[in-house]
Amino acid sequence: MGAPCTNLKAIVAAIATVILVTLPLGAVAQDLSATDFSDLSEAELLAQLEAGDPDQAAALDRELQALWSKSGSAAMDLLLRRGRDAMARRDWGAALDHLTALTDHAPEFSEGWSERAQAQFHADRFGPAVADLERALALNPNDYNAIFALGQVFEYFDDPDRAYAAYARAKAIHPHHEEVTKALDRLSITVDGTSL
Structure with a gap:
């Protein structure tokens, strides 16, 4: 069973090598501009974003937002999603309920504070909104x-x-x-x- 898997890996590697060798240099550069950034660390993503390539900015932003939206807990991610869904419906009370539960249970998760700040602001709770933003930025400057x-x-x-x-x-x-x-x-x- 192990030999066919090894052969498959060798075949894929050989095909990839042939494609890279036969493609014009411009095509390789174009493919690299549409790079999958999911393997990069937060620091690497930020460095590339700061470098300022406008063609990659949207993809880098999406990758950072996805990274920052992961709490490490399925339950906390569910609270975040419910809070965002409530904000999309402009139900600020429900959003604050979900996001307060999130910040209570995951106080080191900066995205929870950032999202709750939005809900606070829309609920005309400006002081708490600023406090939540300060907490979010203390955790993720x-x-x-x-x-x-x-x-x-x-x-x-x-x-x-x-x-x-x-x-x-x-x-x-x-x-x-x-x-x-x-x-x-x-x-x-x-x-x-x-x-x-």
Whole structure:
């Protein structure tokens, strides 16, 4: 039984080698631009995102969001999904119930705090929203979406300088975040008198 599996692996390796040798160099480079990033660590994903290749930004963002959404517990992942589903329905009370249960049971899971901050904000609970964002960023200082959300809170409360600083920090991590770029452009005239 072991020999056929070994032969199959050898056949696949040989075919892959033939394909790589016979493909033009441009085709290989094109295939590498559509790389599966699932084997990269968080630090590697962030480094590639910060490097600023616009063709890879969306895939890197998806991979980071998927990574940050894994709590390590099926039960906690279910609470996160239920909280997000409730937010999609704009049922802020149910979202807060699920996400509070999540943060109570998994206080080291930054995505729970970040998601609960969104629900808090939409429920007009601004102080708790900021506290949740601070906790999320203490656990994951590279969460550019949480940094962006903090900028939105500052902007909502008419603090353009702090909002701009938050947006600039988010852009340093994710240079191709469209909403961050729009926010920086919108505030650039107010903050420093120039347009991006």
